[in-house]
Amino acid sequence: MTYCVGLLLKVGLVLLSDTRTNAGLDNISTYRKMFTFEDPGERVIAMMTAGNLSVTQKTLALLSEAIDDPDATHETSIMKAESLLDVATITGEMLSRVSAETKARMDRASQAANASMIVAGQRRGGKMRLFLVYTEGNFIEATEDTPYLQIGEHKYGKPILDRVISADTPLGDARKAVLLSMDSTLRSNLSVGMPLDMVVIETDALRISEQRRIEANDEDFARMSTAWSRALRDAFTQID
Numbered sequence: 644m645t646y647c648v649g650l651l652l653k654v655g656l657v658l659l660s661d662t663r664t665n666a667g668l669d670n671i672s673t674y675r676k677m678f679t680f681e682d683p684g685e686r687v688i689a690m691m692t693a694g695n696l697s698v699t700q701k702t703l704a705l706l707s708e709a710i711d712d713p714d715a716t717h718e719t720s721i722m723k724a725e726s727l728l729d730v731a732t733i734t735g736e737m738l739s740r741v742s743a744e745t746k747a748r749m750d751r752a753s754q755a756a757n758a759s760m761i762v763a764g765q766r767r768g769g770k771m772r773l774f775l776v777y778t779e780g781n782f783i784e785a786t787e788d789t790p791y792l793q794i795g796e797h798k799y800g801k802p803i804l805d806r807v808i809s810a811d812t813p814l815g816d817a818r819k820a821v822l823l824s825m826d827s828t829l830r831s832n833l834s835v836g837m838p839l840d841m842v843v844i845e846t847d848a849l850r851i852s853e854q855r856r857i858e859a860n861d862e863d864f865a866r867m868s869t870a871w872s873r874a875l876r877d878a879f880t881q882i883d
Contacts, residue, residue: 649773654846655845673836678703693758738778759794791808796834823871826867840854
């Protein structure tokens with residue numbers, strides 16, 4: 644399983660994913676679930692994946708092939724698409740196609756071919772957008788009322804986002820919120836694990852503003868996790 648979260652703020656996008664993939668307790672692996680595409684000054688796109696690994700890997704591979712295709716058009720390449728809405732549409736169509744093809748083969752073994760993706764970014768002349776794309780190819784978009792989207796094991800990390808995140812949240816607080824959301828998930832679900840990948844895209848930057856990998860021994864993350872646990876315990880004891 645996995646956990647990925649994306650925030651859509653007035654000041655930019657903050658995206659975070661884990662890297663654990665498991666097919667049983669004795670088969671746990673690490674795979675990147677955060678992917679970025681950029682043409683600095685023109686457009687920047689980030690994607691995060693959850694679900695069946697063969698489906699998401701093939702979908703990303705085909706999207707990448709379409710980018711490199713010399714005959715690519717705005718209808719086939721996410722780097723030529725005329726809007727982020729079109730990027731989400733191209734991604735959804737590809738995910739749906741790959742899922743259907745994989746499901747036809749996996750049905751015989753009674754295995755699922757479900758997958759989902761978060762697609763985010765901005766193109767020159769457009770606004771920041773954040774989409775959640777489902778297996779069937781349809782999608783929903785983050786709004787000012789609900790400025791975040793999650794895929795995977797989302798329930799453990801949702802409460803803090805509901806309480807502290809709004810469209811006006813500054814980037815510093817947004818980084819802290821997604822990391823604490825992930826920390827809550829890591830503590831409650833063994834199918835989510837380190838290392839973590841974080842991407843920040845500032846509004847109108849049209850490039851990746853910050854990209855980092857957070858390893859299991861990261862001192863800053865450990866310090867934040869400890870402080871959060873202490874704060875929760877202190878708050879609990881103070882409630883009558």
